[in-house]
Every structure is written in C-alpha cells, then in structure tokens.
Amino acid sequence: MAISRETIEKKSLGYTLLKPYVNRVTKIFFRTTSYNYENVPTDEILIYAINHQNALMDALAIISTAKTQPVFLARADIFKKKAIAKILTFFKILPIYRIRDGKESLGNNSAIFHKTIDVLKNKNGLVILPEGTHGGLRMLKTLKKGISRIAFEAEESNDFKLNIKIIPVGLDWSNYQNFRSKLFVYYGEPINVSDYYEEYKKNPPRAMNLLRERLSVELKKYMINIENEEYYDMFNHIRYIYLPEMIKKLGFKDKKQPNQLFAEQNIIKNLNDYVTENPVEAEELNKNTIRYSELLNKLNLRNWVLQKGKFNVLSLIGQTLLLVLFFPLYFVGGLVNYLPYKTPVWASKKIQDPQFVSSVKVVISLLIFPIYYIIITVASTFFIESFWVHLAIPVLMPFAGLFAFHYYIEAKKMFARIRFKLKTLLQNKDLIELKDLYKTIVQKMESIS
Numbered sequence: 458m459a460i461s462r463e464t465i466e467k468k469s470l471g472y473t474l475l476k477p478y479v480n481r482v483t484k485i486f487f488r489t490t491s492y493n494y495e496n497v498p499t500d501e502i503l504i505y506a507i508n509h510q511n512a513l514m515d516a517l518a519i520i521s522t523a524k525t526q527p528v529f530l531a532r533a534d535i536f537k538k539k540a541i542a543k544i545l546t547f548f549k550i551l552p553i554y555r556i557r558d559g560k561e562s563l564g565n566n567s568a569i570f571h572k573t574i575d576v577l578k579n580k581n582g583l584v585i586l587p588e589g590t591h592g593g594l595r596m597l598k599t600l601k602k603g604i605s606r607i608a609f610e611a612e613e614s615n616d617f618k619l620n621i622k623i624i625p626v627g628l629d630w631s632n633y634q635n636f637r638s639k640l641f642v643y644y645g646e647p648i649n650v651s652d653y654y655e656e657y658k659k660n661p662p663r664a665m666n667l668l669r670e671r672l673s674v675e676l677k678k679y680m681i682n683i684e685n686e687e688y689y690d691m692f693n694h695i696r697y698i699y700l701p702e703m704i705k706k707l708g709f710k711d712k713k714q715p716n717q718l719f720a721e722q723n724i725i726k727n728l729n730d731y732v733t734e735n736p737v738e739a740e741e742l743n744k745n746t747i748r749y750s751e752l753l754n755k756l757n758l759r760n761w762v763l764q765k766g767k768f769n770v771l772s773l774i775g776q777t778l779l780l781v782l783f784f785p786l787y788f789v790g791g792l793v794n795y796l797p798y799k800t801p802v803w804a805s806k807k808i809q810d811p812q813f814v815s816s817v818k819v820v821i822s823l824l825i826f827p828i829y830y831i832i833i834t835v836a837s838t839f840f841i842e843s844f845w846v847h848l849a850i851p852v853l854m855p856f857a858g859l860f861a862f863h864y865y866i867e868a869k870k871m872f873a874r875i876r877f878k879l880k881t882l883l884q885n886k887d888l889i890e891l892k893d894l895y896k897t898i899v900q901k902m903e904s905i906s
Contacts, residue, residue, distance in 0.1 A: 460547050465528055465572070466579040472526055472547065479823065480521040485859070486819050487514070487630070487640040490714045491522040494644045499525060502577050502619050503647075506604055506672055507626040508597055508680050509586040511633050513816035516550065518628050519584050522642045527582035530573070530603075532590070533562065553603065555589070574611045577619065583607070587672065591812050593633060595681040595693065600673050605665035608650045609657050617654050622647040623672060627679025629718060634805075634814045637862065641714045643679040648672060681721055685729060688739065691746045692728050696721045697760050698749075698895065699902040706906060724902070731905045742901055749894040752887055756880070758873055763895045768874045777875075780868055787868075790861030793854055797822070797829040798862075830854055 460469045483489065497503070505527060509515050516529050526549060533552035536542040551569055554562040576583045589601040608621050625645035632638035648671060657664035683692045700717065703724050709716040732739035753759070801818040808814050830851040837850055880888040 460549065462546055462551065462572070465546065465549055465551065466576040466581065468526055468581075469547075469549075472549065476520065476526075479517070482823050482826075483514075483517045483521040483819060486636055486815070486822065487518075487638055489518070489521055489640045489642065491642040492644065492715050494522060494524075494642075496646075497624055497644050498622065498647060499582075500580065502580055502621050503582045504577070504604065504608060504621060504623045505582055505584040505626050506587050506623055506676065507584065508628055508676055509588045509591045510593060510595070510628065510812070511630055511815060512591050512810070512812045514630075514633075514819065515586060515591070515628055516548070516584065517816075517819065518640055518642050519626065520548070522644075523582065525581045527584045528573075528576045529584040529586075530569070531586070533565075570607060570610060573607050574614060577611050577621065578615075587669075587676075593812050594689065595629075595683050596689075597673060597677055597680065597682050600669050602665055602669060604672065605668045608668065609653075609661065609665060612650060612654070613657075617651070621650040623650060623668075624648075625672060625675040625679055627676060627718075629681050629714075633812060634818075636818070637866075641718060643715060643718065645675055645679045648675060679718075681718070681725070683725055685732060688728070688732055688743055690750075691743045692725055694746050694750055695728060695898065695902065696724045698746075698763075698898055699724055699906075701764050702899060702902065703906065723906070727902070727906050742898070745894050745897055749891065749898060752891040752894070756876075756885075756887055756891065758877060758891075762873055762877050763892065768878050770878070773871075773874055773878065776871055780864070780871060783864060786857070787861050787864040790857030790859075791865070793833070794858030794861060797825045798858065800825050826855070 460467075460472060505519060505523075507515055507519065511518075513531075513535075516531070519527060519529075529548075529550040530553045531545070531550050533554045534557075536545060536552045551572065552565075553569060554565050573583055585604045585607070587600040587604040588598040589603070590598070592598060604623070608623065612619050612621060624647055627641075627643040627645065629641040629643070630638065631640070648668075650668065653664045653668050656667060681696070683689055685692060700712065700720055703720040704712055704716060707716075707720055707723065709720065712720075731742075801821040804821055805814045805817045808817055833854065834847055834850045837847055841847065877888070
C-alpha cells in the first residue's frame, strides 16, 4: 500500500523493503547502540517521547532501532516543498502547525490530532518530540503541552480504554555532524497515562501539566542534561576529561553504553552540587577548564591523549610501520569513494542550521552511494570481462571506503601521539601547562566525587 497522510498508520510494503537499507546507512553514519528496547511493551498502544537535538536524525534514530513502523509528528514548516513533503510522508511523518506557521494554519492540527488516534490504535507507535524544537545543547528544554493533549484526547475519545503508555527515549550524540560519531538510544520505562485519568476528569489542564512534568523528570534519566547555563561549557568539557576516572569509581569495566551515560550523569550531578555550594571555587575551576580547552586546541590534541599520558617509542614505530604497510589500501579505498563521500559534505556547507547538517548528509548519502556504485559497476563491464569482478565491485567498494576512513582517523591519532611524545621530550611549555591543568581538574573532581 502506498503511503499517504490518510493511510499513514497502515503498514507499507515500500517502507518495509526500504527500512533495512535506511537503517544500515544510518548505523554506518552514526555508530548506533540501543538499550532496553527489549523491555518496551510493543504489543500495547505507545507514544514515544524523545529529546530533540539533531533535527531529522532524531527520527532516524528511532526508525533504525525500533522494529515497528512508527509515525512521527514534526514541525510543519519542513513540509512546505511538495517533493520533501512526499518524502517525509513516505517516512511516516505528520506535520504539526505552530503559531509561527500562521494562525490560519492552526486549524489543520485538528485533522492531525484525529489521525494520531488511528495511529495509536494501530499499535505501531506514535513518536513525538515534546520539546517542540531542536537545539544543539545537551539539555532538555521545556516540554510543550501537545503530547499531553494528544494522549488525553485519544483516551477521552475512546472512553479511557486505550491504556496508552508513554515511553521516554533519550538520545545521546557524541557529535551531531561527524561521520562515524556515536549515537546512544536509551528506551526508558513506560509512563502509564492511566495514572492521571481521575485528575483529568476533574481538571484537564492540571492533569496535562502533571503528566508533562512527570515526562520531563523521566526523560532526564535517559539523556545528558546540563541545566547549568552559566557553566555549561565547563560541565560539557569535564564530563569528557574525568570520564575514565568516573568509570573506574563506579566499578564499570569499560566505557560501553550505558556505562558511559551513567558515568557522565554522575559527573554532571557532582558538578551541580559543587557549583551551588562553592561559587568562588567553581569560578576557579571554570577558568582552569577554559584555559585547558584553549591549550588543547592550540596544540591540536584531544582529551584521550592526556588520559593515556605515556606512549612507548617502540610501539609508536610499530604502529607507524603498519600505517605505511596499509597505505596502498587506504589510497585505493579513499580514491574510489572520494566523490560520493565528499558530495554530501559539499552540499551540507550551504545549510544555515548546523543541526540539519547530518540530516542532509545522510539523506544525500542514501541516494548518491548506490547510484555511484551502480555507475562504476556498469562502467567496469566495458573494460573487464570477469563476472565475478563485476559482482565484487559494489560489494567491496563500501568496505574499502570504511577502511579508508578509519585508516585516516588512526593516522590522525598516530600523528597526535607522535606530536605529544616530541613535545614532551622537548619540554614544550604549553604542554607542561596543559598537563598540570589536566591533573588539577582531575584532582578537583576526585575531591568532589
């Protein structure tokens, strides 16, 4: 069945066939880990509520980790162009109109709200981004009332028999834009809308507010939430600086999720308490963190280099020889994948909103890579007769591209190790100061954790 707004809640064969490919591309672009999805009661009527930081990628995060065909609500202004509207509808996204879209457009929401009831009854799940707008800060914004309204109006129109559950879902992006960054999708424990039935029957606005407040509290459990705006950057830096030590302190064996999330949440909680109780010392810690960040950028280093601390010369030589040995594979893999890899990067440079950059990159990648591989495969038939070579080209090219990318990242890390080692041997003043600041920050965190 072709997907239209009228039938968006129905299962679609085209969507079913395309979903594995979209999932694979999304998970290649962002190394995705999901947690606790197996405990989501998918045979019931569900609303997924997710934090909103990375534009359309937030929706793809759910598509790539949920096994059903959920329907999404998104701001209406992205539906303005007919071609884009058709694509969004295909991916089961419905528009929600806001006052900024024009007062006359608000009447369209009535039909959308009625359609959400069909979606809910179909048990594929309705996905709502209750903050209403995305933002590139790791904090939960004030939730809008729409999610409460939809839940209660759906229940009211069905004599409170739907037993809707809201699933808070936390998304944590290690980087919003970069290829092969990490994405952690944390499915939380259900919130029973039925807990608020009686209050809704007596006082609907109060019940909606209570449900919204409960959802806000629950969502914060499953995401990175830095509420302190004054020291936001300090919190954001220290959660990486002190992460390995907090991992050990909590008794975790590694930085795999959800261990990393729990450790970072602990760091943020400790910092919250500290800056509240020690405002003068907090300012000193902030100054040290700012200077640390400046030196880190000046020396073109990353936190992991300071955390590692020491690098053996023989090990550096061995790793360098391996890079030299595999350089031909890197060169070939990079060369044959250069055009489809760089095209999304070039196209995204025109995007004004940085939170849409990865969305544009992924959408273009979905289209350009298969087209490019088909063209190369067809072109090879004019020069190579072997059927097996023609078959191998589209299979091996993606792996060659991934190898080339990770080789490039490892080469950058190798140069960072060598640079760190040389500056250490030469007793570089900036590096000495950087190391001292790192120790000072870690020691301070030890004293407050």
